[in-house]
Amino acid sequence: MTEIVRAAGAAQFLSFVPRLAGITPVRSVVAVPFTGRRTMGLMRLDLPGAGHAGERAFAATLVGLLCRIEGATAAAIVIYADEATRDAPRRPLVRAIEQRMEAAGLPVHDALWVGARRWGRYGDPSVGGARAEVMTGAYEGGLAADAVPPDLEPPFVDAVRHELGRPMAVPVALREDVPAFFERMLADDDQDAAATAALVWALDRPALRDVGLLTWCDGVDRGDQAVRAQLDWEADVAYPMSLARRMWGEGPRPDPPRLLRALAVARRAAAAAPPAHRAGALATCAWLSWALGRSSHADGYVRAAREHEASHGLADIVGRFVAAGHLPDWAFRGRAERALAAQEPVT
Numbered sequence: 001m002t003e004i005v006r007a008a009g010a011a012q013f014l015s016f017v018p019r020l021a022g023i024t025p026v027r028s029v030v031a032v033p034f035t036g037r038r039t040m041g042l043m044r045l046d047l048p049g050a051g052h053a054g055e056r057a058f059a060a061t062l063v064g065l066l067c068r069i070e071g072a073t074a075a076a077i078v079i080y081a082d083e084a085t086r087d088a089p090r091r092p093l094v095r096a097i098e099q100r101m102e103a104a105g106l107p108v109h110d111a112l113w114v115g116a117r118r119w120g121r122y123g124d125p126s127v128g129g130a131r132a133e134v135m136t137g138a139y140e141g142g143l144a145a146d147a148v149p150p151d152l153e154p155p156f157v158d159a160v161r162h163e164l165g166r167p168m169a170v171p172v173a174l175r176e177d178v179p180a181f182f183e184r185m186l187a188d189d190d191q192d193a194a195a196t197a198a199l200v201w202a203l204d205r206p207a208l209r210d211v212g213l214l215t216w217c218d219g220v221d222r223g224d225q226a227v228r229a230q231l232d233w234e235a236d237v238a239y240p241m242s243l244a245r246r247m248w249g250e251g252p253r254p255d256p257p258r259l260l261r262a263l264a265v266a267r268r269a270a271a272a273a274p275p276a277h278r279a280g281a282l283a284t285c286a287w288l289s290w291a292l293g294r295s296s297h298a299d300g301y302v303r304a305a306r307e308h309e310a311s312h313g314l315a316d317i318v319g320r321f322v323a324a325g326h327l328p329d330w331a332f333r334g335r336a337e338r339a340l341a342a343q344e345p346v347t
Contacts, residue, residue, distance in 0.1 A: 010112055010127055014119060014134035017042070017078060023296045024138040025080040025114075029093075031062060033072040034109050040069060044296050045325060047081065052092065059096035061325060063104050068332040075101065076109040084116040094122050149271035149285075156193060160272040163197035178202070179223025182212040185265050186258065193272075200273040203266065204280035206313060213287060214246060216262035217254040222246075249291065249321075249328025256292060263288040279309035286318040293331040295322045 018024045020032070020042045027047040033040045043065060048058040066075050077097055081089040088094075090113075098108050111122040114135075120128030185191065185199055202208040207230045215223030226243055233239045245251065266288060270281035286301035299322045305315035321327075 010110065010121055011119070011129065011134050013076070013110070014078065014112060014114060015136045018135075018138045021296065022294055024135070025078075027082060028080040029058075029062065029097075030078040030080065031066055032076040032078070032109075033066055033069050034074045034076065035071045036073060040072060041293065047079070047090070048093070050090070050092075055093045055096045058093070059100040062097060063100040063106065065325065065327075065332075066101070066106060067104055070333050072106065074107040074109040077111045079113040081113065081115055086118055086120075088113050088120055088122050088125075089115055091122070149267045149282075152268070152271050156196075157272050159193035160197045160200065161274050163194050164200060164274065164277065178208060178211050178227060179215045179220045182215040182223060183220050186216065186261050191265075191268070196269055196272050199265070199269045200277055200281060203269060203284045204273075204277050209280060209284060209314065210247065213284065214243060216258065216288070217246060217291070247287075249326070249330065251330070253328075253330030253333060254291065259288055259292050263292070275308055279305045279312045279315065282308065283312050283314040283318065286315055290318050290321055291328055293327060295325075295327065298322055 017030060017032070020039070021030065021044055023044070025044055029045045029047055031043045031045075033043070043062075045058075045062060048054050066072060077094065079090050079094060083089040094111055094113075098111065101108055113120055113122065114131060117131050118128055119131055119134045181198065181202075185195065188195065191199075202212060211223050211226040211230065214226040225240075229240050229243055263285060266281055266284040270278055270285060273281050282301050282305035286298045286305060289295075289301060290298035298318055302315045302319040302322065305312050306319075309315070
């Protein structure tokens with residue numbers, strides 16, 4: 001369901017950015033693409049180092065990503081910097097972005113900045129004020145509450161870990177139909193300890209985890225294809241490129257509510273897992289966040305997974321995606337889950 005919030009001016013627009021991003025941006029460049037007067041989501045990149053050549057390259061990358069978004073007619077740019085000055089920070093970078101956008105035929109809807117103490121508008125020093133005015137939608141600690149594993153009741157966590165400690169109890173629970181198991185996890189609002197333990201166990205094993213991700217993306221039939229592909233691969237048959245490309249973010253856009261439900265299930269598994277078995281569930285959260293276009297959340301989950309397993313296959317892959325600014329192809333098609341309609345132009 002699309003959430004529409006209305007901004008009466010620049011300050012209110014900035015107060016909505018953390019809600020749209022799902023994080024409080026820090027040392028970031030945020031681009032908000034518009035179609036007409038309504039946003040199509042949000043894109044956040046790390047603030048690059050200062051320097052003419054690097055800033056021009058960054059601007060080219062950012063505008064190239066914006067141009068891939070179908071239906072984008074303009075974009076607002078927001079710089080989040082550490083400076084405690086009253087003056088607008090990183091002017092050369094903003095000029096480089098504006099020049100690239102102009103060359104691409106993409107109007108700048110607005111260009112704003114948020115510093116350590118103040119906020120303002122590039123090119124108009126009469127607009128601005130205290131930072132606190134525009135941080136009403138901020139999330140404590142940077143990430144939104146839904147970007148970290150939830151707190152679970154200790155007896156439930158103990159029961160999950162007890163199940164994981166029972167020899168062969170978990171593998172038996174998964175033996176009959178792995179895709180159907182993952183599908184049931186989406187539908188079951190009250191997962192018991194045995195089912196959660198089985199999920200933790202499965203997400204800690206790459207072959208089963210990939211079956212789960214493809215099932216959560218496209219349904220049981222796709223999961224069945226993934227099972228056959230894994231069995232064939234173990235018999236030295238090449239893994240189908242169609243499935244590999246799906247994991248790389250190609251193909252039709254998965255149903256966002258379905259991925260959000262999968263992310264909630266994986267977060268619960270991560271919260272219940274003992275530390276030695278937590279990396280798989282956290283890496284799964286990273287991939288699902290990335291698939292939803294939430295690269296900043298994905299990066300947080302990658303870092304958390306690496307705390308438990310320094311070199312984790314899926315976490316490393318998602319980490320490379322995020323570092324390279326690579327988003328799923330489907331992230332550039334269709335409208336984002338949230339939209340921002342301005343009551344009056346922000347420019």
